[in-house]
Amino acid sequence: MKFVIWIVGLFALAVLVGLASTVNTGYAILFLPPYRMEVSFNALIIGILLLIVVVHFVLRLIGIAARMPEEVRRFQRQKKLKAARHALREAGIAFFEGRFQRAEREAIRAIDNEESEDNRALALLIAARAAGSMRDYDKRNQYLAKLDALPSRLQLAHHVLEAELKLDAKDAPGALAAVERARTISPNLTSALKIELRIRLLQKQPEAVLALTEKLLKSDAIDAEQARRYRLTAYRQQLAALTSGAEIQAWFKRIPDVERANPDLLADVVARLTELEDSDQAATLIAQALGDEELATPELAQKLGRLAASLSPDKRLALMHEAEGWLTSRPNDHLLLLALGRLALAQQLWGKAQSYLEASLSLTPTLTAHAELARLFEATGKEGEAHRHETQCLRMALEMGY
Known part of the structure; x- marks a missing residue:
């Protein structure tokens, strides 16, 4: 449509120019001594227009040529x-x-x-x-150094990346310094807090791990299961630093109830108390767990049986008395019966020990139960019975590939 309008307009202009040239009969005199020239006024106008067009194009060519290097x-x-x-x-x-x-x-x-x-x-x-990622730390540091020259608004990404890279290279102090620089820019940056949590774990700083875990959990940056694993690691680090049963007892009371109910942590506490030769305290913790239907496990009963020989006589008697209640709710727990049999055997209560051990065998024959019965019959002078159980032990051991 525009093309048609332009064509019509050009033809109209041509007609107007033709009519104007027939009406205008004047002329112009150009005087340049000693020359004088008369030209039609219409020709003068056309010449001037042509001159303007030529000058325009010449100037454009000069401008293009001047801008050519820049272009x-x-x-x-x-x-x-x-x-x-x-x-x-x-x-x-x-x-x-x-x-x-x-x-x-x-x-x-x-x-x-x-x-x-x-x-x-x-x-x-x-x-x-x-x-x-390629472990080329020299080049890595060169690139990080170049990032220092960039504007401050780009430094947060620099510091976070530097912290991650140095943590991957096990450079905990360098990673922590980078995290601190990132936190001066964004104090509550979740990614920086997560990196710091990993650093504190690497540096074995359990108090800081626990604080960071709670902060990340409240901000929904980690889920409950992740928080539980971090807490468990921190508690294990704290436990390893304790050097007496009294310290462990006081520390264990400060832990939240939900964490004390963690069977993995309880097993670690029992192992640490056993290592410190505080078997009575370890047995007390196991007994508390066995008395709770939600916490009681066959593995705990097995651990209690292993402690039997190292317990004090009063503690063994107290546990045997308390265990009668456990058997009421779990009469078919062969590991619990085995533990009670070992307690009675260590206490030299031969009759009770025999009844518990034989009850355990009737439910599930185990190498340990046969071995304990063999010890019991040797101690009471029943060599034939002791030999029979020793034979059973040997047979079961061979079947198990020992």
Whole structure:
């Protein structure tokens, strides 16, 4: 439609110019001594218009020629920038593909030709991460040093990445320093808190681990199961530093009830008390757990039986009295019957020991029950019965591949 309007307009203009030239019969005199020239006024107008057009095009050509070097430089810059953006994309793809050597190479190409500070920072981050993944720590540090020269608004990503890289390299002090720098920019940054939590675990600082775990749990940065594992690790680190049964008892009371009910932690506490030769306290904790239907497990009863010989006589008697209640609710627990038999045997209550051990065997024959009965009959002078159980022990051991 525009083309038609232009054609009609041009024809109309031509008609108007033709009519005007027939009406205008004047002329112009051009005087340049010693010359004098008369020309039609219409020709003068046309000549002036043509001169303007020619001058315009000449000036444009001169301008284009003058700008040519700058245009060439601009074209070259655009070409390099396009190549840099392509290299940056390739670096990112290669990094997530796990091709770290190519990722680093493409990132370097992007750094060399990139003008945008944001893109340069991204390329340096990829290069540093790729170098760290290849354990090339010298190059990693060079890339991180280049990030220092970038604006402050880009430093948070720098510090977080540096913390991750140094933590992966087991450089806990360097990683913690980077985390501290990141927290000065963003105090509650979740990713920085997670990195710090891993650092505190590596440095065996359980109090800091517990505090960070609660903070991350409240912000929904970790789930309840993750928090439970972190707490368990922290409690184990605290437990390893305790040197007496009294310290362990006081420490265990300070732990929340839900954590004291953790069977893994309870097993660790019992093992630590046994290592410190405080078997009575270990047995007390096991007895408390066995008295709770939700906490009682066959493994705990087995641990109690292993402690029987190292317990004090009063403690053994107290446990045997208390265990009568446990048997009421779990009469078919062969490991509990075995533990009671071992307690009675250590206490030299031969009749009780025999009844408990034989009841355990009637439910599930075990190598330990036969061995304890063999000991019992040897102690009471019944050599035949002792030999029979020793034979059963040997047979079961051979069947089990011992």
